[in-house]
Amino acid sequence: MPSSDSALPATVTSLRNRAVSLLTAAGITDPEVDADLLIGHVLGQSRGEVQAGSILNRPISPADAATIDILLARRGRREPLQHITGRAPFRSLSLNVGPGVFVPRPETEQVAQLAIDALRSMPDPEPIGVDLGTGSGAIALALATEVPHARIFAIENSPEAFSWTTRNFKEVAAENAILTFGDLVDAFVELDGTVAVVISNPPYIPADAIPRDPEVRLFDPAHALFGGPDGLDVVRSVSATGLRLLRPGGVLVIEHGELQGAAIRELLAIDGWRAPATHRDYTSRDRATTALRP
Numbered sequence: 001m002p003s004s005d006s007a008l009p010a011t012v013t014s015l016r017n018r019a020v021s022l023l024t025a026a027g028i029t030d031p032e033v034d035a036d037l038l039i040g041h042v043l044g045q046s047r048g049e050v051q052a053g054s055i056l057n058r059p060i061s062p063a064d065a066a067t068i069d070i071l072l073a074r075r076g077r078r079e080p081l082q083h084i085t086g087r088a089p090f091r092s093l094s095l096n097v098g099p100g101v102f103v104p105r106p107e108t109e110q111v112a113q114l115a116i117d118a119l120r121s122m123p124d125p126e127p128i129g130v131d132l133g134t135g136s137g138a139i140a141l142a143l144a145t146e147v148p149h150a151r152i153f154a155i156e157n158s159p160e161a162f163s164w165t166t167r168n169f170k171e172v173a174a175e176n177a178i179l180t181f182g183d184l185v186d187a188f189v190e191l192d193g194t195v196a197v198v199i200s201n202p203p204y205i206p207a208d209a210i211p212r213d214p215e216v217r218l219f220d221p222a223h224a225l226f227g228g229p230d231g232l233d234v235v236r237s238v239s240a241t242g243l244r245l246l247r248p249g250g251v252l253v254i255e256h257g258e259l260q261g262a263a264i265r266e267l268l269a270i271d272g273w274r275a276p277a278t279h280r281d282y283t284s285r286d287r288a289t290t291a292l293r294p
Helices: 012-025 031-043 045-056 062-076 081-085 105-121 139-145 159-172 215-219 233-245 262-272
Strands: 089-092 093-096 129-134 151-156 177-181 193-199 247-256 274-280 284-293
Touching: 012 031, 012 045, 012 062, 031 045, 031 062, 062 081, 062 247, 081 215, 081 247, 081 262, 089 159, 093 139, 093 151, 093 159, 105 139, 105 193, 105 247, 105 274, 129 139, 139 151, 139 177, 139 193, 151 159, 177 233, 193 233, 233 247, 233 262, 233 284, 262 274, 262 284
Parallel strands: 129 151, 129 193, 151 177, 193 247
Antiparallel strands: 089 093, 247 284, 274 284
16 A cells, blocks of 8 residues: 555554545545554554554554555455454454354344343243344344343354354353254244244345445345345244244334334234334434234
8 A cells, every 4th residue: 555654664653544544535434443443453452552552653563564454455445344354243242254144233232132121021030032034143142141041042044144153153152042044934933932032133125225335235145135125025024933933922123224113013013913113223213113922
């Protein structure tokens, strides 16, 4: 990466300034955050340590500087930061991610909270939670680790995603979490009528819609994004499976797009669910709908 000071020894300061400039030009929303995280990934440092190194103008070895420049070029092409580092934070977890699996988003942490709160409110000594279409395993593993007295079951039907899910389940090693490969339509028939909470972050983008963010459009698997002509094909399957799995009074939690709340409330009401309600995310956009099993 050419620069006017390329002949000078690299420092955290010079490299960070160059990184922020490059990522800003590439249209990255939080260029300073991404610059710190990429530099820290190579140096084995936290974001705070990178910022301290920048203030103190600490040197960087030529090898590390070259590696950072390569990673910055990838991020400048809008490759997801999580693909570059191989990790994605989710609540208290750090998960393995990469091509073929949907990268968990911060807004989904709030959706998971709805299910966590519901599980904690149940009188059952071992409430059962089910994550339909678990992807990286983010939601299921959050439920398992944050509600340790619950039993969590997760299912995923994408072979590409399932390899990442398996790695995360093995790494987190939550003894109360069970992972299965299969279709959510037929999920866990042995649990019919016994489940306390069903949660899903299904594909919900309409087939003819084009995702705004290049990271989503170019890198997230289509299998995890598109949900048929109106985006609700898999939501309908989640509704049917949820009615089968949940016991009376059980809670359904579905993540969805910001304009789909009314349609999903109507869909759930027609299917016979009680008290469908839509919840907003950090940005005050509709993000999830809950309902109760009659």
